[in-house]
Amino acid sequence: MAKSKFEYVRNFETDDTCLRNCYIVVRLDGRNFHKFAEKHKFTKPNDNRALGLMTRSAHSVMEELEDIIIAYGQSDEFSFVFKRTSNWFKRRASKLMTHVASQFSSSYVFYWKEFFGEEPLLYPPGFDGRVVLYPSNRNLRDYLSWRQADCHVNNLYNTVFWTLVQKGGLTTAQAEDRLKGTLAADKNEILFSEFDINYNNESALHRKGTTLIWEKQDETVTKRVKLPNEEEKEVHVTRSRKRVRALHCDIIGEQFWEDHPDILEDDN
Numbered sequence: 001m002a003k004s005k006f007e008y009v010r011n012f013e014t015d016d017t018c019l020r021n022c023y024i025v026v027r028l029d030g031r032n033f034h035k036f037a038e039k040h041k042f043t044k045p046n047d048n049r050a051l052g053l054m055t056r057s058a059h060s061v062m063e064e065l066e067d068i069i070i071a072y073g074q075s076d077e078f079s080f081v082f083k084r085t086s087n088w089f090k091r092r093a094s095k096l097m098t099h100v101a102s103q104f105s106s107s108y109v110f111y112w113k114e115f116f117g118e119e120p121l122l123y124p125p126g127f128d129g130r131v132v133l134y135p136s137n138r139n140l141r142d143y144l145s146w147r148q149a150d151c152h153v154n155n156l157y158n159t160v161f162w163t164l165v166q167k168g169g170l171t172t173a174q175a176e177d178r179l180k181g182t183l184a185a186d187k188n189e190i191l192f193s194e195f196d197i198n199y200n201n202e203s204a205l206h207r208k209g210t211t212l213i214w215e216k217q218d219e220t221v222t223k224r225v226k227l228p229n230e231e232e233k234e235v236h237v238t239r240s241r242k243r244v245r246a247l248h249c250d251i252i253g254e255q256f257w258e259d260h261p262d263i264l265e266d267d268n
């Protein structure tokens, strides 16, 4: 077919191919979730329904899109890591990012009721997305560590803050005042000495966030087969299936990476 005279406009598209050999990270973050959490009566400091829905949506992203090797989420954000050799959508940043954001957003709405039951979804939530490239395993691990450290710092603060308000009877302004200039050790001490709470025994989901990885599982199914000239018989077929698994563990230290050596490809 002859090209139309309008065809030239295609050349206005800019090239946004992600550099080869780099891990491609897409991070989503809920738009104005401060308000969204208020309007939908999220419990403070953590709402397990909201966290569960975030994880369910991330799970859908991993299963529906190609080449995601690990995902990490906390609060209203989730990061997805594409394998460094991925050639999905020719590594075009805009394609990857928009597919992640739209699959995640539609899943968030689609699965809302599974987590919030009769609590109605009052308006359509949105998520922003960004793409960041990491050239080495060290850089990628530091990125994930940064997000998990952020989870820890915020959760420790929020836990003490809301304990002071909910159990200590302080106003939010008084609690804020009380925590001004305190270090992590001070916050742990307030929880322990005043409220008998050992922060380390608090929910791992809240302290560590959620890491999604692929796990190989052998699945054995029984099939009835009928070969020509033979009796019908039952056979057991074992096949290896990949499943998304959610963990709430430390991903900063060495242990996690030693336990899961297949997630990262070699640096050379």
Ligand code: DGT
Pocket: 029, 030, 031, 032, 033, 034, 035, 037, 042, 043, 044, 045, 046, 047, 048, 050, 051, 075, 076
């Ligand atoms: P943004 O991202 O610039 O559009 O604005 P926000 O408001 O989404 O700010 P962000 O992403 O820095 O902070 C996340 C907000 O979401 C924060 O205000 C607390 C809220 N949020 C997230 N998870 C929970 C939860 O489990 N419970 C409650 N009560 N609030 C939550």
Ligand code: MG
Pocket: 029
């Ligand atoms: Mg923000």
Ligand code: MG
Pocket: 029, 030, 031, 032, 033, 034, 076
């Ligand atoms: Mg946000």
Ligand code: MG
Pocket: 029, 030, 075, 076, 077
């Ligand atoms: Mg956020």
Ligand code: MG
Pocket: none
């Ligand atoms: Mg199309």
